Amino acid sequence: MACEEWRKKLDGYVDGELPPAEAAMLGAHLRGCAGCAADVLERVQLKRSVHVAGKRYEPSVELRSKITKSIAARSPGRIARRWEFVLIPALVLLVAAFLLNSYLEREQASRQRVYSELADLHVTTMASATLVDVVSSDRHTVKPWFQGKIPFTFNLPELPGSEFSLVGGRVAYLEQTPGAHLIYQIRKHEISVFIFPDRDGEMRSLPTEVSHAVSFNVETWTQNGLRYFVVGDASVEDIVALSKLLRDAG
C-alpha cells in the first residue's frame, strides 16, 4: 500500500481504532517509512499536547459537596423508597402472619385447654359417687343453692314437655374461677352445663358452634357476661336443643 493510502489511516492508528491486523501492517510500514513515521510522531505529539492542556479546569470543593449531597439526598432515597415499596409491606405481612399464627396457636391451645378441663370435670363428675351436690330437678331449688357459692347468678330454663331433666348442680372451677356445673339428663345421657363469668370477654374467641372436642360434643356461647359450655356424649341435636333452652332462659 502506498504512503498516501496509509496516511488516511494514521489518525485511526494513533487513536487505536484500526483493526489489529491493519494496525500491525501499518506498524510494519512505519518501520520502513520515515515520512509516515514522522507524520505519526506529529499526531501523537498533538494528541499528547491536547490531552495535557485539556485537563485544565477543576471543580470547586463547594460544587463537589453540593453535587454529592444532592445525589445522596435523592439517589439513596430513591433506592430506599424502591425497597420500601417492596420490603416494608413484605415485612408487615410477615410480622402480621407471624402474629396471627401465634395468636391462632395460642387461641387453639387455650381452647383446647379449656375443653380438656371441662371434659375432665364432666368425666370426673360422671365417675363420682356423688354426681351433684344439690340433687333436684327443680330449677327453683338448684339456682338458689348456688347463692354465695359463685360470684354471679343465672337463669335456668323450664323443662316441661322436654326430654331433658335437671339432675342437680355443683360448684366447678375453671382456671381458678368458680362457676356453676349443672347436670342434665336425656335418654340416660348426662350432659354437663358449665356457666362461668366471662371476664373481659376473654372466652369470646371460643367458637359458638357445636364442636366435637376431646371426645365430647361441646357447644359454647357467651350471654349476659356469662360463658356457657354444654358438654356431653349426647348427640349433636340434643346438645343443640339443650343449648337453645338455656339461651332462651338466659
Add this chain to the structure above:
Amino acid sequence: MSFEDLALPLFDQLYNFAHWLTQDKTEAEDLVQETYAKALRGFSSFQAGTNFRAWIYRILRNSFLSSRTGLKTTVVLEEEGGEGLPAVNTTPESLLIEQANREMVQQALAELPLPFREILLLCEVEEMSYQEIAETLAIPMGTVMSRLFRARQAMRSVLREKIDGGRHGV
C-alpha cells in the same frame, strides 16, 4: 450499579468538559448541576449495560446547547463526509507542536469552533472511542472521523498562527 456509583467518578471530567464548553466557571457549575439533576431524574430510562459515560456527556452537551451561551456559540459545520479523508503531509507541523507550550495549546483549543473543540476534548482528554463519541454527539462514526480530522487540522492552523505571531512579536 447505583447512579451514585456510575456518576460521581465522572464528576471531575464532566466539570472540565463543561468549563471548556461554557468558558465560564459559574456557567460550568450550573451546567454540571443541571446535568446531574437531569441524569438523576432520567436514570430510570438509562438502559443498564449501555454506555453510561456517553449517556451523561450527551445530557451535559444537550443542556449546554440549549442554554443561552450554547445557543449563541453553536456553529453549523459544512456538510461532513465520512469517507475520503484528505491525505495531508503534516510533517512540518511536528516541529510546531514541539514549540507549543501548554498555555498556547489551551488558548488554541479555546479558540476552536465548538464542534472541533468538543470532539478533540472527547477524543484526546476523555479518551473516548469513536463509538462513544458518536453516541455522545449523536453523529455517525464516519462523521466522527472526518470531524476529528478537521478539528486537528484546525488546531494545527491556530497553533501555527500563534507561534508565527509570537515570532513576529519578538
